Each structure stands twice: as structure tokens, then as C-alpha cells.
Amino acid sequence: MNSPAAATPPTPDWSQTDLGDPAGWHPSLRLTTDIMLNSPQAMLLMWGPEQIMVYNQAYADLVALPGLRAPGGKVPSMQPGAWSWNSNALAEARAGRSVAYHGCRLPLWRNNRVEPQALDLYYTPVRTEHGVHGILCTLAPAAMLPQAEQNAPLRLLVVEDNADARYLVCETLRALGHEVQAVASGEEALPLLSIQEFDVLFTDVSLPGMSGVDLARHALQRAPQLALLFASGYGDELTRHLEFPAQSLQKPYDIEQLQAVLERVAAQLRAR
Structure with missing residues (x-):
């Protein structure tokens, strides 16, 4: 009995993409694209200085954003989470090194909203005779960790005095699976720090009345184990030379940056 013939995926119309006619492609791009489009594993390719994104159907199914259609081939208006979550990953690949990150929580579209999903990410440089010209990212569901190693x-x-910003960051943190309480000032925060136990104080630097830095100093007197995270429109200029360890985010920040810094904080807390 003859085996059923394998289905051949339709050939994309590359002329409608930013990559143009395949006749002008570099062999590395042609080979990588062929491998990617015929792989059952989710794959995403960044090509050239323009950062053209090409991906397969498995990636489109994994990310599940409305309107996302393989194979892409366009310069995106917003960087995919696989790129924006960690600039070090891209720096390593651009330097010609293959790197892997395990258990990364990236925001994916689920149940009509963005939800964090644990993924293992593998970055591979794609070379031409002029050096690294592309980066291929392979995404796989993260292997289950023992219960003791899972992130709690x-x-x-x-602490944020702007009501809209306070609401937005709290909803984002809850969507990422964390427990949140919020107040508008340092004066409101101090009593809570005396009667409740927190892992992280996440405060704006510029607050009316007591500043975020002064609040952090008082908070450490009450809870020396507290991790400190500052948000500031001035980058780390106001927090660079503190006498205590802290993380900082520059406003405006996105969900990937927030998630990455919280993962660093969680790792530091587990190491204590």
C-alpha cells in the first residue's frame, strides 16, 4: 500500500513582503526560511538591519495575536516579546553566540487578553560572509520545574500618586500573577509596611511629600529583607548612587521590561 503523500505548504508570495523577490536573497536567508517554514516548532527570524520579522505557522499559533499571519516578512510596528524581553539575548546572538533561556515568562494572547506563558527560548545567529545578518529564535513550552523551583x-x-498610572500598573502586575496593594503616597505606605509583609516595594521616585527614595530608606528600617524597585521619568539618575541595592525602570516602560525586572527580583529573593 502506498503511503499518503505529505502535504506541501503553499509557497508564500514574498513579493508582497519587505524581503522582496527570493531570487535576490542570500543563501543563508533562503536556507533558514526553508527550515523554519517546514518545522513544527515555533520559530521567529529577525533579518537584516531593518529587523524584518519572518515566522512560521507554529509561531503564529503560539502567539495567537489577532491578525498575525505566517510568514510575516514585514518590519513590525512593535517588537515581538521574544526580542524585547531581554536585550542581552540579542547582543549575545549578534556577537555570534548561540544562547538559551529557560522558563521565560512572555506575554501571549490567551482568552481574549494578554497572559504570561513560560517558554524556553533558543537564539541562533544566522551568518553571511559579512558576519551575523539574522537571528533565529526557537520557542518551546517551558519544561515543568519541580514545585520548589516554580516562581511564587x-x-x-x-506607591504611585497618579491614579491612572497606579491603576494600570496594578492591573498589569495582577495579570502577571502577583499580589498587589497600592497607595498614593509614602505617608500612606509606611503604616502598611509596619503591619503587612511585602516582598517588593515598587515606588515612583518623585512623589508629593516624602520622596520614593526617602520612603525606601524608612521601609528598609522596618523590613530589611524588602526588595526595592523604583520607577522614574529620569532613568536611574536619582537612584544610581544609593547606599542600598535597588532596581529601577525608566518611564514609560512596557510589560516585557516590567516582567524582566520582576524575574530578576524574584531570583534575588530566592537566593537569599
């Missing part, structure tokens, strides 16, 4: 939700006290 962080308990955060958010």
Missing part, C-alpha cells in the same frame, strides 16, 4: 507570586506594595 510576589507580594508588592505599589
Whole structure:
């Protein structure tokens, strides 16, 4: 009995993409694209200085964003989470090194909203005779960790005087699986720090009345184990030379940056 013939995927119309006619492609791009489009594993390719994104159907199914259609071949208006979550990953690949990151929580579209999913990410440089010209990212569901190694939700006290910003960051943190309480000033935060236990104080630097830095100093007197995370429109200029360890985010920040810094905080807390 003859075996059924394998289905051949339709050939994309590359002329409608930013990559143009395949006749002008570099052999490395042609080979990588052929491998990617015929792989059942989710794959995403960044090509050239323009950062053209090419991906297969498995990646489109994994990310599940409305309107995302393989094979892509366009310069995106917003960087995919596989690129924006960690600039070091891209720096390593651009330097010609293959790197892997395990258990990364990237925001994916699920149940009509963005939800974090644990993924293992593998970055491979794609070379031409002029050096690294592309980066291929392979995405796989993260292997289950033993219960003791799984990330527990962080308990955060958010201090932000702007009501809209406070609401947005709290909803984002809850969507990422963390426990959150929020107040508008340092004066409101101090009593809570005395009666409740938190893992992280996440405070704006510029607050009315007591500044975020002064609040952090008082908070450490009450809870020396507290992790400190600052948000500031001035980058780390106001927090660079503190006498205590802290993380900082520059406003405006995105969900991938927030998630990455919280993962670093969680790792530091587990190491204590």
C-alpha cells in the first residue's frame, strides 16, 4: 500500500513582503526560511538591519495575536516579546553566540487578553560572509520545574500618586500573577509596611511629600529583607548612587521590561 503523500505548504508570495523577490536573497536567508517554514516548532527570524520579522505557522499559533499571519516578512510596528524581553539575548546572538533561556515568562494572547506563558527560548545567529545578518529564535513550552523551583507570586506594595498610572500598573502586575496593594503616597505606605509583609516595594521616585527614595530608606528600617524597585521619568539618575541595592525602570516602560525586572527580583529573593 502506498503511503499518503505529505502535504506541501503553499509557497508564500514574498513579493508582497519587505524581503522582496527570493531570487535576490542570500543563501543563508533562503536556507533558514526553508527550515523554519517546514518545522513544527515555533520559530521567529529577525533579518537584516531593518529587523524584518519572518515566522512560521507554529509561531503564529503560539502567539495567537489577532491578525498575525505566517510568514510575516514585514518590519513590525512593535517588537515581538521574544526580542524585547531581554536585550542581552540579542547582543549575545549578534556577537555570534548561540544562547538559551529557560522558563521565560512572555506575554501571549490567551482568552481574549494578554497572559504570561513560560517558554524556553533558543537564539541562533544566522551568518553571511559579512558576519551575523539574522537571528533565529526557537520557542518551546517551558519544561515543568519541580514545585520548589516554580516562581511564587510576589507580594508588592505599589506607591504611585497618579491614579491612572497606579491603576494600570496594578492591573498589569495582577495579570502577571502577583499580589498587589497600592497607595498614593509614602505617608500612606509606611503604616502598611509596619503591619503587612511585602516582598517588593515598587515606588515612583518623585512623589508629593516624602520622596520614593526617602520612603525606601524608612521601609528598609522596618523590613530589611524588602526588595526595592523604583520607577522614574529620569532613568536611574536619582537612584544610581544609593547606599542600598535597588532596581529601577525608566518611564514609560512596557510589560516585557516590567516582567524582566520582576524575574530578576524574584531570583534575588530566592537566593537569599
